[in-house]
Amino acid sequence: MIRSGLEFDRPKSLEANAPPELGGRARDSVRLLATGSDRSSHHRFGELPDLLEPGDLVVVNESATVPASLEVTSAERTLVLNLCTRYGPNLWLAEPRWGVARPGPVPMRPGATLSAAGARFFAVAPYPGIDRLWFFRTEGSVGDAMRLAGRPIQYAYAAGSFPLESYQTIFARVPGSAEMPSAGRPFSSRVVDRLHARGVGLAPIVLHTGVSSLESEEHGPEEPPVYPEPFDVPKETAERINATRCAGGRVVAVGTTVLRALETASSHGRVVPLRGFTTLTLGAGRPARSVDALITGFHDPRTSHLALLFEFAGETRVRSAYREAVRARYLWHEFGDSHLIWRERAGS
Amino acid sequence: MKPAPAADRPLALVTGASRGLGATIARLLAADAYDLVVVARASAPLAALAGELRSHGGLVVEIAGDVSEPEVRRAIVAAVERRGRLDLLVNNASELGPSPLRPSTQWSLDALERVLRVNVVAPLALIQLLEPYLARREGLVVNISSDAAIGAYPGWGGYGASKAALDLLSRTLAAELRDRSVAVVAVDPGDMRTQMHQAAYPGEDISDRPLPDATLPFWAWLLGQPHAEISGQRFRAQSDHWGTPP
Numbered sequence: 001m002i003r004s005g006l007e008f009d010r011p012k013s014l015e016a017n018a019p020p021e022l023g024g025r026a027r028d029s030v031r032l033l034a035t036g037s038d039r040s041s042h043h044r045f046g047e048l049p050d051l052l053e054p055g056d057l058v059v060v061n062e063s064a065t066v067p068a069s070l071e072v073t074s075a076e077r078t079l080v081l082n083l084c085t086r087y088g089p090n091l092w093l094a095e096p097r098w099g100v101a102r103p104g105p106v107p108m109r110p111g112a113t114l115s116a117a118g119a120r121f122f123a124v125a126p127y128p129g130i131d132r133l134w135f136f137r138t139e140g141s142v143g144d145a146m147r148l149a150g151r152p153i154q155y156a157y158a159a160g161s162f163p164l165e166s167y168q169t170i171f172a173r174v175p176g177s178a179e180m181p182s183a184g185r186p187f188s189s190r191v192v193d194r195l196h197a198r199g200v201g202l203a204p205i206v207l208h209t210g211v212s213s214l215e216s217e218e219h220g221p222e223e224p225p226v227y228p229e230p231f232d233v234p235k236e237t238a239e240r241i242n243a244t245r246c247a248g249g250r251v252v253a254v255g256t257t258v259l260r261a262l263e264t265a266s267s268h269g270r271v272v273p274l275r276g277f278t279t280l281t282l283g284a285g286r287p288a289r290s291v292d293a294l295i296t297g298f299h300d301p302r303t304s305h306l307a308l309l310f311e312f313a314g315e316t317r318v319r320s321a322y323r324e325a326v327r328a329r330y331l332w333h334e335f336g337d338s339h340l341i342w343r344e345r346a347g348s
Numbered sequence: 349m350k351p352a353p354a355a356d357r358p359l360a361l362v363t364g365a366s367r368g369l370g371a372t373i374a375r376l377l378a379a380d381a382y383d384l385v386v387v388a389r390a391s392a393p394l395a396a397l398a399g400e401l402r403s404h405g406g407l408v409v410e411i412a413g414d415v416s417e418p419e420v421r422r423a424i425v426a427a428v429e430r431r432g433r434l435d436l437l438v439n440n441a442s443e444l445g446p447s448p449l450r451p452s453t454q455w456s457l458d459a460l461e462r463v464l465r466v467n468v469v470a471p472l473a474l475i476q477l478l479e480p481y482l483a484r485r486e487g488l489v490v491n492i493s494s495d496a497a498i499g500a501y502p503g504w505g506g507y508g509a510s511k512a513a514l515d516l517l518s519r520t521l522a523a524e525l526r527d528r529s530v531a532v533v534a535v536d537p538g539d540m541r542t543q544m545h546q547a548a549y550p551g552e553d554i555s556d557r558p559l560p561d562a563t564l565p566f567w568a569w570l571l572g573q574p575h576a577e578i579s580g581q582r583f584r585a586q587s588d589h590w591g592t593p594p
Contacts, residue, residue, distance in 0.1 A: 086572075087565075087568045087569055087571075087572045088568070088569075088571055088572015088573070089572060091380065091568055091571065091572055093565075093568070110379045110404065111379070111403075111404060111405075122379075122381075123379075124376065124379040124380050125375070125376060125379055125561075125564055127564070127565065128558075128559075128561045128562050128564055128565070129562075135380075135564070135568055137379070137380050137381055227565065228565055228569065228589075228590070232594070234594060235594060264588070264589045264591070265591075272593070273593055273594050274589075274591045274592075274593060274594070275591055275592060275593075275594055276569075276589055276590045276591025276592055277565075277569050277589060277590050277591070278588065278589040278591075279588050279589065280588045280589060281588070
């Protein structure tokens with residue numbers, strides 16, 4: 001796929017730059033665009049249960065966001081270290097930055113030492129092919145350092161800084177994501193209760209997200225810097241997905257993180273229990289077959305997420321839906337509006 | 349940087365360490381605060397690597413020799429014995445066979461025996477000798493395999509057979525050593541731009557293959573896994589996922 005194939009026009013003003021609840025609105029009050037085989041329809045997220053059928057299964061990511069951004073000192077300098085992924089008890093992949101809004105690469109050499117709140121980070125090696133990410137051996141408690149001094153990773157478009165709670169979904173249970181698995185953010189206990197009442201199931205996976213800042217700024221989808229993310233598809237969830245599809249129900253993935261985990265754990269048309277790290281890239285030429293619909297935010301031009309969506313639901317359908325979203329002034333980014341999109345073949 | 353106290357530092361042994369994948373793994377381990385015993389036939393590049401590894405502050409013992417020779421293995425055991433324990437054994441040293449590779453019917457039997465001695469007999473000999481030291485640390489054995497163990501690629505019969513044997517030995521040893529808390533895995537690192545790969549394709553351009561450091565994230569992951577959960581498995585370092593059934 002050529003990069004120009006992933007362009008579209010979206011006015012800069014269509015960005016949510018603060019959580020709705022800080023403006024006194026419920027999380028499930030964000031808008032929900034539903035795209036099937038016909039044209040898209042407009043809803044509030046709270047109406048999601050009405051768009052699903054008894055016997056359907058919604059799969060959610062239970063990963064909780066950690067305060068992964070640390071101010072660190074190195075020699076005479078003060079830097080920011082965004083923790084990306086925990087590889088082992090004392091080994092992390094992380095992104096040293098000049099500052100919150102000033103990305104690297106920061107020149108590093110093996111053995112360089114960064115310190116923050118009782119934890120020390122020793123540079124081990126750069127991530128192959130991505131000079132902004134380094135492996136660090138750690139001494140002291142990284143968990144304590146994050147609790148004492150860590151802040152959620154933030155990007156320039158957000159208006160001000162928000163508490164960690166703003167970056168947790170209602171499903172957050174297992175700490176580990178550097179950035180919020182944001183597709184689950186509009187879910188409220190009211191929506192969950194109504195899904196149960198309607199006979200729609202909920203099943204969990206875990207996938208811990210890494211840092212995303214590297215992607216759209218530096219690389220196009222032709223050469224996305226794909227690095228592994230930890231995931232866990234439990235036995236019960238794999239069994240419920242297979243049983244749902246056997247019985248003619250539909251499986252709805254909440255977020256591309258869920259899709260990535262389930263596709264990694266797919267084997268011969270079934271989902272199997274599996275945990276580990278995945279670098280699986282979905283997109284052109286690698287369609288997703290394990291689910292029937294995806295709930296996700298609105299994605300920027302030229303991103304691998306958009307390439308994934310084109311493959312999942314068909315480029316014509318996605319372009320048509322995005323034109324409608326722009327016309328009706330839907331909001332982009334992780335505090336923004338939501339999109340329920342059915343797989344092209346599902347067509348219902 | 350200040351090295352961690354020696355008593356706390358894990359010890360790793362890497363064979364075939366002077367270049368290619370072995371050097372990549374040794375460099376990662378040294379930077380990750382392991383002490384190292386590095387083994388290779390070529391003494392000059394081995395000495396250069398050992399000097400580089402020492403800059404990380406840890407202890408590095410170099411042993412120049414061929415792992416298929418019993419006296420070299422005795423020297424390896426003596427080096428480990430001084431520490432009294434071993435955390436990680438990486439059986440990486442491998443013999444390709446004739447270059448260029450040729451159909452199995454045309455392999456000399458001497459070449460086949462040499463491949464089996466280096467790729468199968470030597471790793472097992474080291475495991476036999478070092479198992480007591482590994483058991484003291486709930487250690488991990490990594491046997492470097494190849495997709496040729498499965499692929500039936502013309503020309504690769506002798507090498508592939510040796511790696512298939514090593515794969516089965518790895519699984520068997522994992523079952524046998526589970527009670528001793530020693531874990532054993534086999535790892536297919538995938539195609540890489542190494543001297544051995546070039547020897548398999550003399551005169552051909554192999555620059556499209558990734559350098560061995562493409563496997564660094566896999567090793568970083570593997571070293572962090574609970575040993576009991578990975579023991580007995582075969583991993584592909586350049587696969588799109590590394591996983592274990594729960």
